[in-house]
Amino acid sequence: MNIFDWSSIDWFPIWLSFRVATLATLIALILGLSCGWLLARKNFLGKEWLDSFIALPLVLPPTVLGYYLLVVLGNRSPVGQFFENTFGFRLTFTVTAAVIAATIHALPLMVKSVRAAFEQVPTQLENAARLLGASEWRVFFTVTLPLAGRTVLAATVLAFARALGDFGVTIMIAGNIPGRTQTAAVAIYDYVQAGKDAQAAALVVVVSVLALVIMYATNRLSHRALA
8 A cells, every 4th residue: 555645746835835935934034033023122001912912823723713814815805806906816725825824824933033032132242233333224124133143043933933834813814715725734634535545644854854944943943043
């Protein structure tokens, strides 16, 4: 009995998952750096509420989060209608929806890690740069970010892994359309439901190996950041 059916495996879900995870990680990195710096360096009314709101995807069931996104981004919502009327495409049940789902899945981890990394950077060094005439942007890119760089990089790799493995939110707002929106996690579910255990097992092995490599890279970066 052949446990793994490598010959009939569809590699599109793997390719799509990498594409979606890469775009989601880039978006999460930009938003994570901005929100992480804001939470680490600024005091304002509602700061911890904002932090709690960003962290919600870590504790909310994926179906609940997916439902919220369907309501906000669906073609009956103002946001969904705006995108369809302005750009000519719908947000839900598309690759764009898969990117949004993966970004929402990865962002809380990115923000939490970046905030912790920035809080460990001595403010005295930043103030010294300001006294020497450096602008806030220059302080960030020449002092804050380099000192927190390895932790941020490790968080980025881990966020990529989370985006790569999202299932619940993706299937809610992107659906399960083979050859269009079917990511690796969704394809595994589809194979199991169809009784195609050999194909499911082969895809599981591929995803597991990728996840192991990503986790190894994350651990190496984290250890170097603490060294």
